[in-house]
Amino acid sequence: MDFSSKLLENAVYEMSQLPGIGKRTALRLVLHLLKQPEQQTNHLVEALSKLRNEVNFCKTCNNISDTEICEICASPKRDRTLVCVVEDIRDVMAIESTSQYKGLYHVLGGKISPMEGVGPQDLNIVPLINRVKQGEVQELIFALSSTMEGDTTNFYIYKQLEGLKVATSTIARGISVGDELEYADEVTLGRSILNRIPFENAIKAS
Amino acid sequence: MDFSSKLLENAVYEMSQLPGIGKRTALRLVLHLLKQPEQQTNHLVEALSKLRNEVNFCKTCNNISDTEICEICASPKRDRTLVCVVEDIRDVMAIESTSQYKGLYHVLGGKISPMEGVGPQDLNIVPLINRVKQGEVQELIFALSSTMEGDTTNFYIYKQLEGLKVATSTIARGISVGDELEYADEVTLGRSILNRIPFENAIKAS
Structure with missing residues (x-):
């Protein structure tokens, strides 16, 4: 892609570093931001850098x-x-x-x-x-x-x-609630039979 | 979605304001940034705010x-x-x-x-x-x-x-180069017949 502006190229490049965002999508997102009031970009930028710089992880569980x-x-x-x-x-x-x-x-x-x-x-x-x-x-x-x-x-x-x-x-690994048996993969179905649970427990859980 | 952190919630909210980015995708992107070195977020943030604040539009063509x-x-x-x-x-x-x-x-x-x-x-x-x-x-x-x-x-x-x-x-509107006629929509096909061009011109263009 040939960009007419270095600033634009840079923004698109950085945006496309995010997972699942290609160059074309990045360009679409960046052009969207350019069309919106300046405020929206500022809010996004602020929220991201604030999160990255001030984020805390729980000392006990790392959440x-x-x-x-x-x-x-x-x-x-x-x-x-x-x-x-x-x-x-x-x-x-x-x-x-x-x-x-x-x-x-x-x-x-x-x-x-x-x-x-x-x-x-x-x-x-x-x-x-x-x-x-x-x-x-x-x-x-x-x-x-x-x-x-x-x-x-x-x-x-x-x-x-x-x-x-x-x-x-x-x-527990097994058939999802609401799933039909015929569409389940064989590994999951096999495990769900091996690890079957007493019917009374199933009644209590639902 | 219940967030354990206001900073995270904010970043996800702002990210999900972009077109085609839902809350789940926004969360995925934001968590990705948190896992990467701080630098990457800083580069993204800088590129976006620089673009938004310093962008120029050509005085002649508005590009x-x-x-x-x-x-x-x-x-x-x-x-x-x-x-x-x-x-x-x-x-x-x-x-x-x-x-x-x-x-x-x-x-x-x-x-x-x-x-x-x-x-x-x-x-x-x-x-x-x-x-x-x-x-x-x-x-x-x-x-x-x-x-x-x-x-x-x-x-x-x-x-x-x-x-x-x-x-x-x-x-010109017409059948795309490489397309098969049977899959073309009727409006395009109709227009391509009405606006047919001399065969010599087509030879020159290819």
């Missing part, structure tokens, strides 16, 4: 928070013996929106992925082990994505926990 | 430019008697990339669209008429999108040109 300890960790209503291990804040938001979980979280900040150069030392794993060592946590629930990277990360943490007195569990 | 008169208008190699009327800078870039056009441009900044509250006074039409009145321009090529809004805008400008000595033309 994004405006305070030193996040609202969830600080709440007296939550069960402090239960910790759900997740990849990032989006997973916290997803689980919170179910209103089914009353424990705490631990945000790893990613998964172990040799392909992308992410090793255990890049994740928030040591603080998790230390958290368990303090003795308050009685159960860790692994809630990472069901991919090879997720399984590797689960297993790595599980190994690190050896000798510590803590129960571990993983969220 | 985005870093100088008072854009490169195209300033070039001695271009045919100054020919002006192509386009909607925005993307159209200029598209036509430039064909390397077929050696005239100048006039960027309107949009199309007349009562539905979106865009009237002739919101567009760069008066400067176009004044440009024609100066006498150098001998032909205006209308190259707006082939929509109702584009046609309305073409016709409005055409009416404003009454009494002025300038030829007007519009880019």
Whole structure:
């Protein structure tokens, strides 16, 4: 693409560094901003740089928070013996929106992925082990994505926990509520049969 | 969506004001920025605010430019008697990339669209008429999108040109090069038959 303006080229280049935003989309977004009142760009720019420079991560669970300890960790209503291990804040938001979980979280900040150069030392794993060592946590629930990277990360943490007195569990994998059996993939269907649950429990959950 | 941080919520909100970016995508983009070095956000923020505050529009053709008169208008190699009327800078870039056009441009900044509250006074039409009145321009090529809004805008400008000595033309509408006839829509196909061209001209163009 040939740009008539260096400023425009620069803005499009920086915008296209965002994931899923190509050069054409970046140009569309930047031209949109140019058409809108100057205020809108200023608000966007301010919000982004404020977030990046002033963002806080909860000292306990590593969730994004405006305070030193996040609202969830600080709440007296939550069960402090239960910790759900997740990849990032989006997973916290997803689980919170179910209103089914009353424990705490631990945000790893990613998964172990040799392909992308992410090793255990890049994740928030040591603080998790230390958290368990303090003795308050009685159960860790692994809630990472069901991919090879997720399984590797689960297993790595599980190994690190050896000798510590803590129960571990993983969220149930199975057929989604509302799904038809014939369209389910065979791995999921197979696992859902192996890990079947007493019917009484299913009645209680619904 | 419930956010654990006001800063995050704000950044996501501002990001989701961009066209085609929903709340979920905005969250994904913002979290991506948080994972990258601070530098990347700073570069993006700087490029956007620099563009918005220092952007220049060419005094002659209204194209985005870093100088008072854009490169195209300033070039001695271009045919100054020919002006192509386009909607925005993307159209200029598209036509430039064909390397077929050696005239100048006039960027309107949009199309007349009562539905979106865009009237002739919101567009760069008066400067176009004044440009024609100066006498150098001998032909205006209308190259707006082939929509109702584009046609309305073409016709409005055409009416404003009454009494002025300038030829007007519009880019050819027809079957795209490489397209198969059976898949063409009937309006385009009909027009391409009505506006057929001498075969010798087609040979010359290819």
